Amino acid sequence: MSIEFIYPEFEVIRNENRCITCRICQQQCANGVHSYNSETKQMVCDESNCVNCQRCVSFCPTRALKIVKSDCSLRENANWPENMMKEIYKQANSGGVLLSSMGNPNPLPVYWDRILINASQVTNPPIDPLREPMETRIYLGKKPEQVHRMADGSLDCELPPQLELSMPVMFSAMSYGSISYNAHKSLALAAKELGILYNTGEGGLHEDFYCYGENTIVQVASGRFGVHEKYLNAGAGIEIKMGQGAKPGIGGHLPGTKIVGDVSRTRMIPEGSDAISPAPHHDIYSIEDLRQLVCSLKEATEYKKPIIVKVAAVHNIAAIASGIARSGADIIAIDGFRGGTGAAPTRIRDNVGIPVELALAAVDQRLRDEGIRNHVSLVAGGSIRSASDVVKAVALGADACYVATAALLALGCHLCRTCQSGKCNWGIATQNPELVERLDPQTGSRRLINLMTAWKHEIKELMGGMGINSIEALRGNRLMLRGIGLNEKELEILGISHAGE
Amino acid sequence: MKVIDAAALDYKTLNEVLRQPEHDYVIEGCCGQRFIGAGMSDRNITVNGISGNALGAYLNNASITVNANAQDAVGDTMNAGKILIHGSAGDAAGYAMRGGKIYVRDHAGYRAGIHMKEYKKKVPIMIIGGCAGSFLGEYQAGGILIVLGLQEDHHPIIGNFPCTGMHGGKLFLRGDCRNLKFPPQVTADIASFEDLQGIMDDLKEYCSDFHYDLKTILSSPFTLVTPNSKNPYKQMYVAN
Numbered sequence: 001m002s003i004e005f006i007y008p009e010f011e012v013i014r015n016e017n018r019c020i021t022c023r024i025c026q027q028q029c030a031n032g033v034h035s036y037n038s039e040t041k042q043m044v045c046d047e048s049n050c051v052n053c054q055r056c057v058s059f060c061p062t063r064a065l066k067i068v069k070s071d072c073s074l075r076e077n078a079n080w081p082e083n084m085m086k087e088i089y090k091q092a093n094s095g096g097v098l099l100s101s102m103g104n105p106n107p108l109p110v111y112w113d114r115i116l117i118n119a120s121q122v123t124n125p126p127i128d129p130l131r132e133p134m135e136t137r138i139y140l141g142k143k144p145e146q147v148h149r150m151a152d153g154s155l156d157c158e159l160p161p162q163l164e165l166s167m168p169v170m171f172s173a174m175s176y177g178s179i180s181y182n183a184h185k186s187l188a189l190a191a192k193e194l195g196i197l198y199n200t201g202e203g204g205l206h207e208d209f210y211c212y213g214e215n216t217i218v219q220v221a222s223g224r225f226g227v228h229e230k231y232l233n234a235g236a237g238i239e240i241k242m243g244q245g246a247k248p249g250i251g252g253h254l255p256g257t258k259i260v261g262d263v264s265r266t267r268m269i270p271e272g273s274d275a276i277s278p279a280p281h282h283d284i285y286s287i288e289d290l291r292q293l294v295c296s297l298k299e300a301t302e303y304k305k306p307i308i309v310k311v312a313a314v315h316n317i318a319a320i321a322s323g324i325a326r327s328g329a330d331i332i333a334i335d336g337f338r339g340g341t342g343a344a345p346t347r348i349r350d351n352v353g354i355p356v357e358l359a360l361a362a363v364d365q366r367l368r369d370e371g372i373r374n375h376v377s378l379v380a381g382g383s384i385r386s387a388s389d390v391v392k393a394v395a396l397g398a399d400a401c402y403v404a405t406a407a408l409l410a411l412g413c414h415l416c417r418t419c420q421s422g423k424c425n426w427g428i429a430t431q432n433p434e435l436v437e438r439l440d441p442q443t444g445s446r447r448l449i450n451l452m453t454a455w456k457h458e459i460k461e462l463m464g465g466m467g468i469n470s471i472e473a474l475r476g477n478r479l480m481l482r483g484i485g486l487n488e489k490e491l492e493i494l495g496i497s498h499a500g501e
Numbered sequence: 502m503k504v505i506d507a508a509a510l511d512y513k514t515l516n517e518v519l520r521q522p523e524h525d526y527v528i529e530g531c532c533g534q535r536f537i538g539a540g541m542s543d544r545n546i547t548v549n550g551i552s553g554n555a556l557g558a559y560l561n562n563a564s565i566t567v568n569a570n571a572q573d574a575v576g577d578t579m580n581a582g583k584i585l586i587h588g589s590a591g592d593a594a595g596y597a598m599r600g601g602k603i604y605v606r607d608h609a610g611y612r613a614g615i616h617m618k619e620y621k622k623k624v625p626i627m628i629i630g631g632c633a634g635s636f637l638g639e640y641q642a643g644g645i646l647i648v649l650g651l652q653e654d655h656h657p658i659i660g661n662f663p664c665t666g667m668h669g670g671k672l673f674l675r676g677d678c679r680n681l682k683f684p685p686q687v688t689a690d691i692a693s694f695e696d697l698q699g700i701m702d703d704l705k706e707y708c709s710d711f712h713y714d715l716k717t718i719l720s721s722p723f724t725l726v727t728p729n730s731k732n733p734y735k736q737m738y739v740a741n
Binding site for chain 1: 512513516520535536539540542554555558559561573574577578580592593596597599612615616618619620621623636639640642643666668669731732733734735737738739740741
């Protein structure tokens with residue numbers, strides 16, 4: 001060992017009494033932690049490769065394994081927490097930019113957990129969703145300012161293009177390349193069954209998935225991978241990716257090692273070539289330029305598809321959203337700083353952007369103040385973790401929510417946060433065929449359908465409790481929310497009163 | 502052939518007319534209408550007058566001839582087809598084009614060929630007869646960019662910062678341009694006979710389209726710029 005040594009983060013605890021040396025752990029671990037010593041006839045492990053993805057633990061038939069955080073720790077120091085010291089060592093060893101995956105894990109405020117939902121008592125009775133119809137269907141897109149009538153007095157029912165969702169949730173953008181074919185298929189199958197939408201991300205749409213077009217949002221990012229006329233017309237809507245909550249100001253970069261086989265074909269770039277999608281669209285320097293991209297996409301799809309503009313939640317998000325609402329976009333998606341990613345520089349992920357709760361409330365309020373709230377629908381993402389997060393987001397002003405991390409958890413992800421390695425033992429964030437095979441799209445989609453069906457029930461129960469029988473009547477209904485333990489400024493931005501008020 | 506008087510038409514109406522099932526269109530009096538031919542295929546469009554931004558965006562195998570200058574973002578994300586500009590093109594011509602041809606008789610603005618890419622038989626080509634502005638071929642991932650510098654009016658053949666982030670494709674500059682300032686991740690060399698053979702058919706077509714003399718063009722050596730790596734950022738990161 002040497003000065004470069006960093007003690008492994010996790011320990012593999014094997015109960016030798018239970019271990020039957022079936023070697024399943026060895027087969028399941030793509031990181032090569034477990035191996036079999038034929039001399040001692042025992043399993044051995046190299047915990048330095050362990051990422052704590054819990055795959056071996058889940059598949060050990062005798063429950064002989066557990067993974068624990070190592071207690072070999074550096075001397076405690078409140079100014080220099082252990083992870084920060086280890087990051088210094090890693091950079092001193094390599095000279096590299098620290099690269100992490102999934103959302104910001106740091107203990108920054110989660111406002112969802114500081115917001116409480118109302119329930120009716122006595123005067124405005126709650127509704128029992130098991131007895132009475134509850135409407136969770138929503139439509140995303142521009143809404144008319146007023147009722148228009150034709151010359152004969154009948155209603156003009158012509159609306160700009162809308163996305164119909166059976167519940168206010170969509171699966172947010174994860175590209176084919178960052179996640180596997182089977183993960184994409186699971187999302188597509190589930191979206192179709194659930195009557196919601198999934199999002200291709202910026203890696204193009206695999207030819208096998210064009211049949212799920214009605215439940216697909218196709219994304220256009222600065223690198224324009226896999227973007228062509230057929231692709232644009234394949235989906236129900238088109239999303240322009242301006243930013244991502246996990247890495248505002250940073251673009252996409254899929255390393256050449258992940259550009260193999262079908263990923264290469266779908267992105268329409270050669271195998272082994274890096275897929276670089278920088279943060280700036282180099283033809284967009286203003287709202288007018290954004291308008292040009294929005295309009296060119298509308299022209300190419302004959303005004304049949306709503307256009308979503310996705311931005312990261314950053315300072316001045318309200319002013320930015322106001323600009324986007326005037327750019328001709330139909331929907332604005334705001335991605336909070338806790339959103340996930342397949343890879344992002346650690347410093348960006350952990351320090352750039354703002355919570356989606358504050359961004360959403362600020363944007364909804366600004367658009368209302370400016371009288372343009374009906375010009376766009378709002379979609380909030382960036383760590384929506386539960387049905388109650390969805391309900392709170394809708395009450396803060398969202399038309400719908402984007403979920404991705406929760407969907408990945410349903411597919412087996414254990415948030416080990418090493419997507420960037422491409423060795424995902426759960427078959428999600430990998431292109432290794434043997435690993436991809438581990439995720440069965442039928443099982444995956446069933447689990448996603450289970451999750452969303454459960455959320456839908458919970459959303460209805462929460463709505464019923466408030467005496468609200470249509471999700472649209474909850475949108476922006478901040479009287480249904482109260483803050484707990486928040487200061488005045490936070491309450492002011494969220495536009496809610498404190499609990500007890 | 503259908504003749505469209507564009508004088509009183511906005512871009513939306515103009516494109517609606519272009520989507521009719523005709524094959525040949527001539528737009529007269531074009532004055533900055535945007536998105537002409539966006540996403541269209543299998544038709545010939547001739548534009549008399551100045552076309553607006555994003556001419557032929559997402560073009561899918563249509564042919565567009567502009568008998569004047571064109572504005573910004575010509576052939577944005579073009580997939581197949583041909584765009585001929587009998588004049589100069591504005592900024593970001595051929596942004597992320599993946600197939601087809603853009604031939605510009607005169608000059609091109611900033612960021613020509615940015616994000617140009619190729620895939621198997623889809624190898625886009627853009628030829629600029631005059632000079633190209635700064636940031637030429639940024640993030641070029643594939644395809645062929647050629648700048649001929651034919652209108653010699655003491656302008657340098659290209660502006661500053663060419664080929665930043667280039668990781669695929671080829672850039673040909675007419676003349677010995679090895680002394681220009683390129684980023685470290687590309688190599689600039691005099692193009693070999695074989696290199697030039699690879700673009701000869703396109704140069705011939707370009708010359709016949711714009712009545713240039715191929716011999717004059719070939720009288721000068723060409724510089725070929727290629728990337729050293731298709732993974733320019735490989736060593737930048739450490740897993741955390």
